[in-house]
Amino acid sequence: MTTQLSDLETQLSTLKQEAQRAIATASDLEQLEQLRIKYLGKKGSLSQVLGGMGKLDASERPRIGALANEVKELIQAELEQTRSTLQTAQIEAQLEAETLDVTMPGIYQPQGRTHPxxxxxxxxxxxxxxxxxxxxxxxxxxxxxxxxxxxxxxxxxxxxxxxxxxxxxxxxxxxxxxxxxxxxxxxxxxxxxxxxxxxxxxxxxxxxxxxxxxxxxxxxxxxxxxxxxxxxxxxxxxxxxxxxxxxxxxxxxxxxxxxxxxxxxxxxxxxxxxxxxxxxxxxxxxxxxxxxxxxxxxxxxxxxxxxxxxxxxxxxxxxxxxxxxxxxxxxxx
Structure with a gap:
């Protein structure tokens, strides 16, 4: 195994762990979107790691490609799961804030009339x-x-x-x-x-x-x-x-x-x-x-x-x- 291959595998492993920790601590949907861009965007961390594949031998590239896809799919799954959890929490908070106490008496508003x-x-x-x-x-x-x-x-x-x-x-x-x-x-x-x-x-x-x-x-x-x-x-x-x-x-x-x-x-x-x-x-x-x-x-x-x-x-x-x-x-x- 070449040094370049070993370095890329280490970088991918580190990237996966870092992304998992960051996604798990995201507190809102906006922050989660920023994490998606950071790790999976065109100029994100995963793209930067894959930029080093050009230095590998042709026989080593499929291994890194497969590992990179695995990391990408894992991060995407973590993002979707956390997004679903945050959306549910947001809806529940909104419902809680807008809940009406139907047991309270209503405020009477007399019906208006058109002036003759x-x-x-x-x-x-x-x-x-x-x-x-x-x-x-x-x-x-x-x-x-x-x-x-x-x-x-x-x-x-x-x-x-x-x-x-x-x-x-x-x-x-x-x-x-x-x-x-x-x-x-x-x-x-x-x-x-x-x-x-x-x-x-x-x-x-x-x-x-x-x-x-x-x-x-x-x-x-x-x-x-x-x-x-x-x-x-x-x-x-x-x-x-x-x-x-x-x-x-x-x-x-x-x-x-x-x-x-x-x-x-x-x-x-x-x-x-x-x-x-x-x-x-x-x-x-x-x-x-x-x-x-x-x-x-x-x-x-x-x-x-x-x-x-x-x-x-x-x-x-x-x-x-x-x-x-x-x-x-x-x-x-």
Whole structure:
């Protein structure tokens, strides 16, 4: 036996014993992986020992090769066994840490309820989406252009008094209606247009049983070739019947600067007529402001306060109840 052969056998024996001791004392999977790389990696201890086989005679190499394979298989088996043991211990520790004491009383969490305003908005939107409308939204802080001027309401127009709002120091304002969403949408989309625009709006109204300065509004807009007031009337009738069932409704002539002709829609409620929305055919000036040709396209729009519909839907006597945060009231819904 040559000296080189004897040295390699000694190195392999020492490597096997050292690896066994190190693997047996590994405390976690990360440390075990480092040991695998140290002993069996491409630049590991076993590869370094086998690098000396080139100095052996051809007849001696099979002996060292067989011994090296034996050492490698032993180390791999030790690694797998220890890995399995560590994984099992890790799972048991995790289960122990996450164990729940099912004998302890639970913490009661009352089930939440959807606010009547939110549920009303959802119901309205669902109806119009079912009619083929797309939901559109816009900012609550608006410019004078989108809130008034593009809607055929210049600075000196008396109709501004009907929708006085809160002005900000930078010249912007809090929107008085979601009609501004209609302008923004039409500027970026070609006809046909069918949108429903829900959102919060602001007006300097005197707060009473049917009015508040901050409220929610839903508006619809349809623009296409050949739309008429008959289409508007039919759409509103279907909507109100879907919300309230069969109920008497009426249209009254009215005025809005952005529609012509315009109408108010009343619903019979608690023995009297209650105004629930305004509507009309889109004024040609509004269509021109967004680049639509009024000789080709016509449209209709309608808008209503969500609070007013919620009043009718839930038979409420005062709109202010919706903002009182009184749980005795809210738990009814």
């Amino acid at each position: 305003l939110t549920s009303t908005i959802d119901r309205v939107v669902d109806i119009f989406v079912g009619l083929g409308y797309t939901v559109a939204q816009g900012p609550e802080m608006e410019s004078d252009y989108y809130n008034f001027e593009a809607l055929n309401t210049p600075a000196d127009h008396p109709a501004r008094d009907m929708a006085d709002t809160f002005y900000l120091p930078d010249g912007n304002l809090l929107r008085t209606h979601t009609s501004s969403v209609q302008i923004r949408y039409m500027e970026n989309n070609e006809p046909p247009v069918r949108i429903v625009a829900p959102g919060r709006v602001y007006r300097r109204d005197t707060v009473d049983a049917t009015h508040t300065a901050v409220f929610h509004q839903v508006e619809i807009l349809a623009v296409d070739e050949g739309l008429t007031f008959t289409d508007l009337r039919g759409t509103i009738k279907i909507f109100l019947e879907s919300m309230f069932g069969e109920c008497p409704i009426r249209f009254r002539p009215s005025f809005f600067p952005f529609t012509e002709p315009s109408a108010e829609v009343d619903l019979q409620w608690r023995g009297r007529w209650l105004e629930v929305m305004g509507c009309g055919m889109v004024d040609p000036n509004v269509l021109k402001a967004v680049g639509y040709d009024p000789e080709v396209y016509t449209g209709f729009a309608a808008g209503f306060g969500v609070e007013r519909l919620a009043q009718v839907l839930h038979q409420l006597d005062d709109i202010r109840r919706l903002y009182s945060s009184d749980l005795r009231f809210l738990r009814q819904f």
